Structures are given as C-alpha cells and as structure tokens.
Amino acid sequence: MKRGHLSCVLWADATLKVRSERGAALPLMTVVIFLTLVAGAAVGSAMTAPAQSSFTAAPTTPVPLPTTVPPPTSTEPPTTTTVPAPPTSTVPSTTITVPIGSVPPAGALSSAIELPTTTLVGGSTVSGVLVVTNHTDKTINLTETCSPDWEVGLQSATIPFNPAFPADCSTGPFLLQPGTNRLPFTLDVSYNACTNGGGASPSVPPCLTGGIPPLPPGPYQAILVGPSALSAKPVDVEVVPPPG
Numbered sequence: 001m002k003r004g005h006l007s008c009v010l011w012a013d014a015t016l017k018v019r020s021e022r023g024a025a026l027p028l029m030t031v032v033i034f035l036t037l038v039a040g041a042a043v044g045s046a047m048t049a050p051a052q053s054s055f056t057a058a059p060t061t062p063v064p065l066p067t068t069v070p071p072p073t074s075t076e077p078p079t080t081t082t083v084p085a086p087p088t089s090t091v092p093s094t095t096i097t098v099p100i101g102s103v104p105p106a107g108a109l110s111s112a113i114e115l116p117t118t119t120l121v122g123g124s125t126v127s128g129v130l131v132v133t134n135h136t137d138k139t140i141n142l143t144e145t146c147s148p149d150w151e152v153g154l155q156s157a158t159i160p161f162n163p164a165f166p167a168d169c170s171t172g173p174f175l176l177q178p179g180t181n182r183l184p185f186t187l188d189v190s191y192n193a194c195t196n197g198g199g200a201s202p203s204v205p206p207c208l209t210g211g212i213p214p215l216p217p218g219p220y221q222a223i224l225v226g227p228s229a230l231s232a233k234p235v236d237v238e239v240v241p242p243p244g
Contacts, residue, residue, distance in 0.1 A: 150226025
C-alpha cells in the first residue's frame with residue numbers, strides 16, 4: 001500500500017478453484033482483497049493468504065452460580081418448663097379438728113332429724129336426712145383417729161335402739177362445711193336384730209321366716225346414736241301395722 005492512502009483489508013470467506021497454465025488444479029486458496037481508496041476511487045489488489053487460517057477463541061472462565069447457604073440448624077431440643085401442680089389436700093387448711101367423744105366449740109354445731117312422715121308402717125323402710133348446721137366460718141373435721149359412726153333408729157319405752165357399729169376403723173375425714181350439711185340415712189321400721197335360738201328378749205325377738213320381724217304398733221321416737229359432737233332432738237313417731 002502507498003503512504004497517504006486510506007486502505008482497508010477485506011477477508012473474503014470464499015474458496016476458489018484455480019488451475020495453472022498447464023491445466024493442473026492448484027491447492028485451494030483463500031483470497032484476501034485489499035482496497036485502496038484514493039480521491040474517491042477504489043483500486044483493488046489481491047494477495048494470496050495462507051491456505052488455512054484459524055482463529056482460537058480466548059478461553060472462557062465459567063462463572064460460578066450463586067450458592068444458597070441453608071440456615072443453621074440446632075440439634076438441641078427445645079427448652080420446656082414444667083410448672084408443678086399445687087399440692088392437694090382432702091382437708092382444708094382452715095379446719096377445726098375435733099377429737100372423738102369431745103364437743104366442738106360451744107354453739108358451733110346443731111343437728112336435726114328430718115323424716116318424710118311421722119306415721120310409719122311396721123316392717124317398712126324410710127329415707128330421712130340428718131341436717132347438721134356448722135355455725136362457724138371454718139370447716140369442722142370430726143375425725144381424729146377414726147371417722148365416727150352414727151345411725152338414726154326407733155326406740156320405745158320397752159324396745160331400746162342399740163346399733164352395732166363395725167369394728168374396723170375408717171380414717172377418712174368427716175367434714176362439716178360452714179352452713180347446712182345434709183347427711184342422708186335409711187330408717188328401718190323393724191327390730192335391730194333377732195335370734196333363731198333361745199335367749200329372746202323384748203329387743204331381740206325370734207326371727208321370722210322372712211328375716212327380722214317388724215316393730216309392733218305403738219309410739220316411738222327416732223333418735224340419733226353417734227359421737228357426742230352430733231346431737232339431735234328425738235322425733236316422735238307412730239308405728240302402725242302393715243296393711244292386711
């Protein structure tokens with residue numbers, strides 16, 4: 001190329017089949033065309049480039065993908081707090097304990113026998129209630145060593161009421177809450193006991209085929225037998241013979 005001229009090089013990506021003057025085929029060649037621009041005119045010349053040309057791409061470095069880091073995990077078990085349950089007691093803390101055979105504070109308790117009727121049929125069974133009123137603001141426990149036994153029965157001028165309580169000792173509390181306490185009971189309009197042999201008495205008659213005989217007709221009193229802490233006024237009743 002001449003100095004002062006604007007030159008450019010064009011690579012022609014073409015394959016030419018050229019034959020020599022003798023007609024023999026020449027190796028394939030790549031033609032490079034030089035264009036020289038002079039005062040608006042283009043003058044072309046050609047030169048022969050090497051038969052093969054290769055371009056080697058620059059090696060590329062792989063871009064690492066973003067890595068997601070999992071949140072840290074803990075192998076320690078969750079912390080739990082156990083709140084202990086409050087202690088339980090069958091006897092309130094504000095309880096007056098009264099020894100068996102003694103009397104609670106004066107005026108602390110009063111009792112009454114309630115019956116559905118005062119006319120009772122011999123040999124029948126009647127449901128009644130012993131109403132015990134605690135006049136204090138504290139619960140009274142009548143159990144000291146053993147829970148006291150009590151029973152309501154009928155007696156007359158000739159037939160006493162002498163119940164037999166079990167010999168075993170119950171240690172459960174006998175609680176009387178402040179206010180009214182209703183204690184149910186069953187009243188048998190019959191003798192307490194009978195005998196199949198000798199030794200019969202007015203209070204222990206001979207047994208019948210069906211068991212204990214009924215009380216004979218007449219006036220009776222329903223009485224409470226139990227600890228002295230429980231006392232109730234006797235209730236007058238009339239026993240009548242069974243129908244038929």
